[in-house]
Amino acid sequence: MRLFLIPLLLSSVLASGACSEAQEYEAKVGLEEGAGSTTDRPVADAANDTDAEPGAVELQNERAEFSHTWPAAANAIPKLAARFESEAQTALGEAQAMAAEDQAAARGEGWEFRPHAAEKEWETVADITDWLSLSALIYSYTGGAHPNYGYDSLVWDKRADTARAPLDLFRSAAAFKTALWGRFCDALDAERATRRGEAVDPQSDNAFNTCPEPREVTVLLGSSNTQTFDRIGILIGPYVAGPYAEGSYEFTFPVDSAVIDAVHPDYVEAFSRAPQKQARISGD
Template sequence: MKKIFKQFIAVIAVFMITTFLFGACGKTETPVRSENSNESSSGSHKQAENQKEPSKEDTNKTTNSSKKEETSVPIEIIDTVYTNKLVDENDGTVLVEASIIIPKLKNPKNQPEIEKINKYYKNEVETFFEEVKGEGFAAAAENYEDAKKNGYDFNTHMFDRKFHIHYNSNNLLSVLNVQYAYTGGAHPNTFWSAETFDIRSGKKMALTDIFSIPKEEVLAHIYEAVFKQIEQNQQKKENVYNDDYKTAVKEYYEDTDFILTEKGINVFYQLYTLAPYAAGFPEFLLPYDSVKDILDVDISNAHVYNADQDLRYAARELIGCNYIAFSEMFYLNTLPADMPEGGLVDGNTIYPVKDKRFTTFAELEGYVRNTYGKEEADALLSGKTWGGPQYMDKDGKLHVDISKSGGVGYYKKWDTYMFELSDITEDSAKLTVYLKEEDMGTNTLKDTSLSMKMIKEDGLWLLDKMVY
């Protein structure tokens, strides 16, 4: 993880906070070519260890009698989300926002092999936040002090990691982790890491577990395939590679940088190693047919766990967008207003919005309509609940009516939560979020859940209602 974090710091980001928090609402994550904020304490991400897992009855699982059938049935996975904010101790400015999404394998029979995999990812969460709170916070704090000293705007540093399932069959699970760092510079810094597990043993597999030949021979086979595909790409003028790619192919390949896919073994390189940044991550596919004689795992009758991937990615973004909408824009609070120092003037409650995420009504409207279905979006924008619109356009600028704000008590904890999808059709799905809620009577946290309905309108996945 320390190596990964230093890779983050090495390249500075160009994306603004608006892109990270708001640009994705109503959109899905971009799949890899081979096929979410709430303030919390330093230990808040540990809550999911005690988070109640959905019951077996909730999942409506189908039991298969045949062992052969069982090997091809994907293991069920729940997205588990951890977030954290780190602030300046003097003025409360948010210096760092961090988010990590990991897979949690359902384990109704308490199998130690599956628990071993879940424990691996719990450790990944711990390491992720340790690095963010250490080097990440130190770098952000230094940047913030420099910004104040030299009079330029400081942008909150962002660290984000999401997983993508590329293979889930034959007792094998292959996961790609896409990690980002946004720290205010010229490029978004992105890093890939991967794991492939044997579900029967809980073992994280190396290349030598996938192939039946020694590691040196495996690497030789990979290098040969990579060189061949680079030459083919150059002939087709499809990709541009660095002049030193012939030495870089061997120098920069890490033997953990591979994933299983439906068509073959996909090996990848990090940004810049073989090609310019604009070329993206260099990827090379070894079709199973080309390596079947040296494979040491069963890839027959493969079923890739991506039938609902787009829906899963949309759900991730919509949950985060819904949280921001109800907590910062409509229900708990409104966007900050640029008010006179002396307070209200002549009883006026309408003032310009002071939030660089939204400067015009059109920007706010686009955010809302990319998060909610038409009926709910119309209701929010017209202010149906509050007896009039909370936001309006005045002279081309976004304004807010500060008299129309919920400002009520709210006790659900969004720093750690899990979600799963069910009742999936072509244009709808049930989205269930599992999280903690503070019991004010006992001063303890209890398990609770929220049910959301996702709908598809004009090809876009949205939420039918604001849920909180």
């Protein structure tokens, strides 16, 4: 069952050289399920599947390929579906304008234009009572040496009919950091050491040796019991914890008493402690 890390979407419209380069990179850094993550991942609640169709805004022409998609569970919520539709249409206009400008410049200056690609794929992390947790992969290619990608997340508050950032469910970003960041930073350093072949030097002035702040990473709220949030996911895109060639990082942590203590009182009923067997992180 995949949950947090969505496989990289390689657009067919890309120039063959760029596509090959991206595929080689994907294989090199392991951008597939399981890279840098725990064996036990939060799972989406299959019991909450809806009859609604997934949502999508897509376009392909000689200049660009565009695709923004979201799952049926999100499309079944009118206000959330409208939000994604609006965001997708805005992004489509921006992508078309950028590609047209780039193509015109290529013709005028005599260099090769490479078709652009812009994709955002939302997927369900957990569909539980009163909450829908979602994660997204954002992928773009604008003709450069390599594509770029990153992540996004949100939780939909079904009672209030509004979107919230995962950190909004905690008393503060500082409280969330106090509860989890010791484990996270240790796991990140262990994984970075594995990939680099040497230990991370905490005294180094290299920014890629520091531990990112909560607002610099993508936080996901997951569930293994289909009833409450009992797992925390963290996704880190390129250039945040390491250079592009090092790839992305993905970790999953069980919710424990420290995490629950950091939850805002208004949302504490949405969380529960994870079974002890889930307390495995990358590198164990």
